[in-house]
Amino acid sequence: MKKYSALMLTMVLALALVVSSCQTTSNSSAVIKTDEERKDFQSAEAMGTEFVISTQGRASSKAAEEMFAQGGNIIDATVAASFAVGVERPQSTGIGGGGFLLYHEAKTGKTYAIDFRERAPLRASKDMYLVNGKADENLSQNGATAVAVPGMVAGLIEIQKRFGSLPLKTVMAPSIRLAEEGFAIYEDFHAAMVDRVAELRKDPSARKIFLDAKGQVPPVGTVLVQKDLAKTLRKISEQGRDGFYKGSVAKSIIDYSKKKKGYISEKDLQSYEVKWREPVRGTFHGYEVFSMPPPSSGGVHVVQFLNFLEKDSLSKYGMHSTEAIHLAASALQASFADRAKYLGDPDFVEVPVKGLISPKYIEARRAEVKMDHARKAKEVQAGNPLPYESNQTTHISVMDNRGNAVSTTQTINGWMGASVVAPGTGIVLNNEMDDFSAQEGASNLFGAIGGKPNAIAPKKTPLSSMSPTILIKDKLPRMAVGAPGGTKIISCVAQTILNYVEFKTSLYDAVAAVRYHHQWQPDVLYIDPPGPRPEVLQGLKDLGYEVKIESVPCHVMAVAREGDKLRGVADPRDIGISLAK
């Protein structure tokens, strides 16, 4: 598995600072802000009565705020932030990628789950990444061969057309401005480029945009202008979906792909379809939980995690007690074993969602866990949900006082995606093909074990962990939450809900608290530095866990309705901000 080492180092340093102050509700001003310029205007937490926005970027939150100020609705705000965040975080997301969006519409009381994730090209095949019988991660992670058919533009435009109220040109104006005027390179972005510099150097278009004349990553604070991207965004704002999937932008992607032995064809772009899916639904302590269904594994496992722990009432043990972490880690182990065996694109394979989230099934999985010892990976197998069956990413959370809520996670997969740019377009292309199982049992960029249901096939959607989630009570959305972070997304989203609902922390503390992650394989319990109290750490080791104090680097964006107040928290580990009115 490729390690994003420079970024990890930054995160560890940052988290050491965060964690030392995360037990109290406080402003995040002392955290990560080595970039002095950003420190002044950054606020991780915001509260208002009309709307609240949490995103991973200052300009992105501002873009959403601008739409509300112009009389736009929550969807105008979300779509504006989505286009802007692709400019502001080209290392994590953008129009070369895709995403999922959950929308709770007050008017109808409906919660929509919209899938605009990348799809495998028509010329993709099960063994396309095998070299001498072994999965070659270079082919699925770097360059033209790694690129899946982008869905971001189709998705955002379809959502905007159906639910938005402002013209597309108005909604896209902030992102075009940001690309034209530029922004100062910040620490996280810098670290991601340093990590991917060798790949960026190989691609002349990526090199021209992101590196200096000597092929080095420019220092933090350098203003990055993305002129080609601005032109592409303008074209989309004028022509809609056709500005991306047809004409000169499409031609550049297709020609590039052909030249570099990639797989994307004209037919792939023209036939891209957004899918409207039924959300996964569960309950937790009186809340209805709505989350993303397959082809994300996220929603299923967030519901599994919460229900696995509901009857244990973990608050009696304490938030970061040995018992609470042991049970939560056991829930994650069980979920990730199920993930490898059962989860995939439901348009291609039967995913037993109903069984996987059935309370009786989850009860049986909980009964396998003993309080006196941790289970080794080989002791944990996928369960059998069938009898219960009758039949490097970003996140934006927004809520308004009309009872609407949006939770959307968007991505180009790894840092800088495939580290290539379609010439003349400024579009960083995704490496989402790596989210498929290149080979049964092989692990991907996030160490997730590949199972048969997630094998590659033409037009199939790679399995995701993205978990945009909305909690509803008495017909009103109470929380919208999500995060970037590969497989760790599931742990981070589920724990944020657990902290807020079960442990009754403030929203800020729910987001900022030390997190842990277990994904069955590798058989390791990761805990954010500086780790739990020494006696808890020893308790977990005594139970048999291999504990690694290593950051669980997903940056949670959460908004919540508290009485008639709307509160937002952008993870203080990151540069993102919350804005509210």
Ligand code: GLY
């Ligand atoms: N690309 C990360 C995920 O979808 O889980």
